[in-house]
Amino acid sequence: MNDSKGDIDNAVTVRNVYKNYGDVEALKDLSLDFPRGQLTSLLGPSGCGKTTLLKIIAGLLPATSGDIQVNNQPVTGPGPDRAFVFQDFALLPWANVMRNVAFGLELRGIDRSEREAIAETYIANVGLKGFENSFPHELSGGMRQRVGLARALSVDAEVLLMDEPFSAVDEQTRRKFQEDLLNLVKNENKTFIFVTHSIEEAVYVSDQVALLLARPSRVSEVIRPEGFRHKDANSIRRDPEYLDIVDRIWASLRTYVE
């Protein structure tokens, strides 16, 4: 795809977006591009509006002004081209894993046998085979987030919006998730938008890290960690470029922490 903006094909573009809560400016003149098929992290201190931006892209919150486009279509509300993974999983506690994973399809009116067949594949993909009839309260935090992920994958949206998806799971599970996410980006032809407050996590999983600064939030820097993308999951954490970028981001952020 070649257009006037250059040869990068963006799945999502955000242009001059403002978001005010009463007198508080949460987002101020924020513009950012999300290249198709890549993972972009929104990284920043808490309260910097990264979740707000994600929810605006999801169509869950209206922007005060500005232009948000997904596949060159303006966003007016939630749509089937986007799927959301929630920080607190947002599973139906009264429904088993099968129904939870198929719930997005259920809301889209897909009939039962078809949606359960699709859900079954994704349940297996996220490693929950055999837990189809378990209920969320019988699962660990990590397993619950796998259910949330399978639900988002099974609607086959082009854009996956992830709101600190790994922050409520323990550290070991989190590392495993990050590795799985790298494979997911590689194998699924989807665009990922990933909110996190962990610098290491952002640099580890992202093709592009957007550094957001707080109140009113704007993009201060876009970093593309490219040198180690082709390396295998285990050696990334020891890669000099990885460590450099982590240090650089920390240097930018530390002034905002004090």
Place this chain on the structure above:
Amino acid sequence: MSSLILWGLLWEIVGQLELTFFLPPLSAIFTTLMEIGTTKVFLQALADTGYAFFIGTFSAIIIGIPVGILMGKNRFIDELLLPWVNMFLSAPLTALVPVLMVLFGFGMKSIIITTALFAIWIIVLNSRAGVMQINRSLIEMARSFGASPKDAFFKIYLWAALPEILGGVRIGFIRAVKGVIIGQLLISIVGFGALFELYSSNFLMKHFWAVLIVLFAIAFTIAEFLAHLERRVEYYAARR
């Protein structure tokens, strides 16, 4: 259940001691119950009372749950209706019964409305409370996957609020037992209300207690059944 047996035994002993005419032995009451239980008068009273009771509570549930859910979802509706709900919940509804008689006549209609009025407010309040504690992200989840308002209502709100709703329905049923008897006593002397009136004014204490025990058994059974349903949703009530 075992405490019921204990109190029943105590009652029997006090009754056998013949301390007061007010309290005949429990066994004598049951004998009387067997006698009157099959009479036409009793069965007619049971049918009248049951009819008013079930129509009344059914209306209270059908109206009360959606109203409560709407109040929990919508702040405007909530602010509009909450003062009234709170007022009627604590109001002495018995004092309103004469007004109902003027409005709706001296028949079954007024009794049914009285029953519904006793039951509905707690059902509304509990449904409202159930909706208000729903996890926000469940609602966002439903929206993000494109849920229609109808889907959101039946697949999210109703289920997420179900533990509180069932609690409200259970208390509503118990209050409706009061409502139906008060209605029958005050509006027109029919059903169990008429039997109470008849037996107590003639000092037929055995008969009086027999009817009361039947009423108690019905209320107890319904309450236990609903408590059973509540336990069935307990597994998710604490983890929403």
